[in-house]
Amino acid sequence: MTAQLIDGKALARSMEAKLAERIRALPRKPVLAVLLVGEDPASRVYVRNKVLACERTGIESRSVHLPETATEEDVIRQVRAWNEDPTVDGILVQLPLPRGIDAQRVIETVALEKDVDGFHVGSAGALMTGREGFRPCTPSGVMEMLESIGYELRGKHALVIGRSNIVGKPMAMMLLEKDATVTVAHSRTPNTKELALAADVIVAAAGRADLVTADMVKPGAVVIDVGMNRRPDGRLCGDVADDVRDAAGWLTPVPGGVGPMTIAMLLVNTVRSAEMRLGAK
Ligand SMILES: Nc1nc(=O)c2c([nH]1)NC[C@@H]1CN(c3ccc(C(=O)N[C@@H](CCC(=O)O)C(=O)O)cc3)C=[N+]21
Numbered sequence: 001m002t003a004q005l006i007d008g009k010a011l012a013r014s015m016e017a018k019l020a021e022r023i024r025a026l027p028r029k030p031v032l033a034v035l036l037v038g039e040d041p042a043s044r045v046y047v048r049n050k051v052l053a054c055e056r057t058g059i060e061s062r063s064v065h066l067p068e069t070a071t072e073e074d075v076i077r078q079v080r081a082w083n084e085d086p087t088v089d090g091i092l093v094q095l096p097l098p099r100g101i102d103a104q105r106v107i108e109t110v111a112l113e114k115d116v117d118g119f120h121v122g123s124a125g126a127l128m129t130g131r132e133g134f135r136p137c138t139p140s141g142v143m144e145m146l147e148s149i150g151y152e153l154r155g156k157h158a159l160v161i162g163r164s165n166i167v168g169k170p171m172a173m174m175l176l177e178k179d180a181t182v183t184v185a186h187s188r189t190p191n192t193k194e195l196a197l198a199a200d201v202i203v204a205a206a207g208r209a210d211l212v213t214a215d216m217v218k219p220g221a222v223v224i225d226v227g228m229n230r231r232p233d234g235r236l237c238g239d240v241a242d243d244v245r246d247a248a249g250w251l252t253p254v255p256g257g258v259g260p261m262t263i264a265m266l267l268v269n270t271v272r273s274a275e276m277r278l279g280a281k
Pocket of ligand 1: 045046049092093094095096117228236254255256257258259260262263
């Protein structure tokens with residue numbers, strides 16, 4: 001058996017097309033402000049991809065690039081200026097921030113109603129308690145991918161591998177909200193393989209190449225690969241080994257899977273923010 005691939009790139013493009021229509025109905029373009037601090041090469045690529053996606057859909061992006069030597073106060077000053085600017089709908093501070101800057105403090109400075117990353121403690125609390133708020137883009141994108149294949153989560157056993165605030169924990173909350181039985185494994189879990197073999201859905205979000213191998217996957221399971229790693233030869237790969245294609249029923253590729261969906265959900269959040277600000281919805 002060979003897994004069916006869930007084409008995140010195609011799904012992202014079709015979501016962008018729908019967003020473009022919603023944007024045309026607004027009195028002005030939605031505006032996404034993006035702050036990049038320092039010279040991390042991966043961050044530059046990601047920010048560039050986000051700016052390009054904005055251009056494709058009709059969102060105006062305003063990026064500010066501060067030097068590696070910028071202080072926490074410099075960063076916070078920029079965020080506050082965007083908080084107060086009524087023409088800015090979404091604020092994204094690209095992570096990771098340089099050493100010495102308290103990322104959580106910066107994130108908590110972003111106005112809750114412009115927190116399109118969904119990283120603010122208030123957004124996290126809203127998700128945890130089932131209230132409306134911005135939801136982190138990567139797990140939202142995963143939920144869209146599961147929905148796109150008509151997957152019914154109710155009563156299914158989902159294993160999330162990874163417990164970060166930006167992927168693992170919100171992912172677990174969203175799966176739980178859809179009535180899955182959710183287990184979270186992490187670097188200190190002794191029996192991840194056993195848990196994985198019992199899972200109907202595996203979300204691999206640990207940031208380690210080849211973490212999930214075919215012998216860990218129940219035949220026909222859905223395997224979602226959130227990993228973004230580089231092989232020594234420079235090739236991009238996820239957390240899921242190539243041989244999982246022969247065991248899984250469904251699989252998301254890297255590249256072209258969760259990554260493009262993450263960006264699409266950022267655009268969705270930005271458009272929703274603009275609609276609320278402009279009284280459209
Ligand atoms: N404030 C903040 N928000 C984020 O959402 C955020 C962040 N910081 N820091 C870094 C991570 C990572 N992330 C990715 C998004 C898209 C791709 C993506 O589009 N990947 C392409 C390939 C890109 C390539 O070729 O390198 C793909 O999977 O097909 C990857 C990674 C967002 N992040």
